[in-house]
Amino acid sequence: MAQSRLATFRALHSADQPLVLPNAWDHASAAALLAAGFPAVGTTSLGVAAANGLPDGEARTRDHTLVLARLLGTLPGLLTVDVEGGFADEPDEVAGFTAEIAAAGAVGINIEDGRGDAGLADPGRQAETIAAIKAAVPDLFVNARVDTHWLDLATDTTLARAERYRDAGADGIFVPGLSAPADIRALAASLDVPLNVLYAPGRHTVAELAELGARRISTGSLLYRHALHSAVETARDVRAGRPVTTTVPSYSDLRRPSR
Template identity: 60%
Template sequence: MTDFARLHRTGAPLLLPNAWDHASARLLAAQGFAAVGTTSLGVAAAAGLPDGAAATRDETLRLALSLGSAPFALSVDAEDGFSDDPAQVAAFARELWAVGVAGVNLEDRLGPAERHAEKIAAVKAAAPGLFVNARTDTHWLGGGGDGADDTLARLRAYREAGADGAFVPGLTDPAAIAALVRALGDVPLNVLYSPTGPTVPDLTALGVRRISLGSLLYRRALGAAVEALTGIREGRAPVGPTPAYADVQELSGG
């Protein structure tokens, strides 16, 4: 078992902040987090590309290359693997593993579960040590899909294909979360934190083993920038912490 996999099974749940570039990843890790994820929305938006359209394969790989040897575990949001071909998804996973990436998120986008399972199996064959967090979008895109049975059936198929973890973004109902934790047994459940959903202590009590922040920090950063700008325009000094120029330079080795 890798150190990253162990974070899903021992101690407190893995609270995973998600970065969008080199500096944000380094800054988040400096707060004491043993692992940092990437957010596909942040990576895509920063590059002026659409999210969820298989448009950011190169940008994602470049970010992984710059961070894979960092002193923290890196998990990469690879959308659906940037391809419908399991062999191409496996080749991308092999590149991630080669530069030091510890984990990858692969989403099914409510496509055929069999095809997603084939991708997962191909990735595990190509990079056995890479932690595959299998995401189903039954709640994110489908409003619950065909119900809890559809979610569980998909996740069980992905586990049979070799997935190491199960990710269900959009799932916020405490009873449904607890039921899924029980049904998955030894498969660690990952949920996406929502400011209007259960708190981190609540999710811990429900048995969740990984809590991702997704694009929340990136969107908050954009909001803070706009707030600072409008305040300056109206004669107010910005409030809140602002890293010094030298501190940001240090994040990139400058």
């Protein structure tokens, strides 16, 4: 990975405005977002899983995630990849996989400590995994996801987990489900690495999150879910004989994928 690309990605987390990071699920969505002027895109594990007929969060999309990273790594933009919990139990195995993600062209990853129905990973073990990743790929931006709010579990441990992951080498902290303004402000003020929050329509704006101290704002699966909704609604309009007025890319716009 070129050091300049990592430096550019890091700088996006300390700019005047937070990094708004849209999340793609395939080559076309990522290419369109980059063409729209977003300097970086992430992937959405839900979008990747659902597009392949698989459940999210069950470590069943390892190969799909790597294939997608290799596709998106050819695009003229910065890429960070959602690797769920790392698709392995042993820290060295997770580190090996993330090295493959970096070799594909990614400048960063998200790695979560949620384990679905099993609750949260042991924070010490998760810290070992983060340290192994940074040892294997020092130039990879590791965004450590803390799932206390997402799973509604013991949210008073959020800061303790975040600090442990930071001490292990995490470059940023992602707390999906964190939405109360006071909680966002307090956590952002307590951390010396960028805080990433998940955009929640109707709850806040980018300007409000910036004022609270968030440095990165992800869309998660929102764009994928909106795309599915739009597709179904358009099909219903066609069937019902209603006019389809939405402006969309033409066939010729998408016929030859950009790289």
